[in-house]
Amino acid sequence: MPSIDLSGKVAVVTGSGRGLGLAYAHALAAHGASVVVNDVDEAVAEQAVKSIAEAGGTAVAEVVPVGTSEAAQRLVDRAVAEFGRLDVLVTNAGILRDKVLWKMTDDDFDAVITTHLKGTFTCARAAAVRMREQGEGGSLILVGSPAGQRGNFGQTNYAAAKAGIAAMARTWSMELGRAGITVNAIVPVAATAMTETIPAFAPYIEAMRNGEPLPDFLRKGEGFGTPEDCAALVPFLASEAARSITGQAIGIGGDKVALWSHPQEIKAAYADGGWTPDTLADAFPTSVGAELQSVGIPAPKLPEA
Helix, strand or coil: CCCCCCCCCEEEECCCCCHHHHHHHHHHHHCCCEEEEEECCHHHHHHHHHHHHHCCCEEEEEECCECEHHHHHHHHHHHHHHHCCCCEEEECCCCCCCECHHHCCHHHHHHHHHHHHHHHHHHHHHHHHHHHHHCCCEEEEEECCHHHHHCCCCEHHHHHHHHHHHHHHHHHHHHCHHHCEEEEEEEECECCCCHHHCCCCHHHHHHHHCCCCCCHHHHHHCCCECHHHHHCHHHHHCCHHHCCCCCCEEEEECCEEEECCCCCCCCCCCCCCCCCHHHHHHHHHHCCCCCCCCCCCCCCCCCCC
16 A cells, blocks of 8 residues: 555545544645634634644634535635645544434534535535546545434434435435546444433543553444544545545544445345235245344443443
C-alpha cells in the first residue's frame, strides 16, 4: 500500500469543531491536506484551527450552520479563496433530537433532516460542481451511522437521515464516476458525547477519559474506540490508494473495519398469475418469511461480572 500523502489537496470538513469531525480534520491535515474547519460556534472552530496549526497542519475556520445552499457555497468558496481548489468533502455536521415517534414534533424531525440529510446534499452538490470544473476528480466522504443501517429506537429523524445518506452515496458514486469523483459513506462507532449516553458504554468512556485503555471486548468485539481510531479511514478514502473504492458503506471503530452490505433481495417465491392476499398468507410464513430480518443496533456484549 502506498503511503498516504495528501499534500496539495484541500478538504472541507463540516461539523469539525469537536468530536469525530475534529478528528477527521486533524487526520487530513496530518497527511498534508489544507482543511476548512466548519462549526456553528466561532470559538470552538477557532480552537480547532489552532490545534491543527499547533500540530503542524494548515487550516482555516468557516462558521456557518450547514443545511442551506448558501452555507454550502460559503464552504466551497472559502476553500477556493484560501487554498485555490477543493479535493475532499467530509459531511460530518449533525445534531440529535431523539424522541419516540408519537412524541416527535415537526421541528424535531425537520431540524435533524435539515442538518444531516439536506446539509449533506447541499454541500455535496456544491463540492461536486467545483470538482467537476477542476476536472481532476475528488472525494466525497459522507458520514453515516449504524442507526441508518439498522434503525434505532427513538431516532426516527436521525436513522432516516443516515439511511438517506447511504443511499445518496450509492447514487452519487454512479453519477460522479465519469468525473473521477469517488463517493463513500463511512459508519463510525466511537466514544463521543452521543455514545456516552448509552448506559453500557458510559463507565468505559469515563475510564478512558481518566487514562485507562478501552478493553479488547469493546475495541474488537464491538468495534468501539476513540474518534481518532475512526479518523484513519478519512485520509485513506481521500487518497490515491482508494481511487477504485466508491459507492461503499464502510464501518470503522476501535480495532475493527468492516464493509456493510447493500440492501438486496435475500429470498423470493413465485405464484403463477401473481399473488392474492390469501395465497400470501398461506405461503409467506414458510417461504420468504421463514427467517425475517432483525432490526436495531445489537446490544453490546459485555463480559459477565
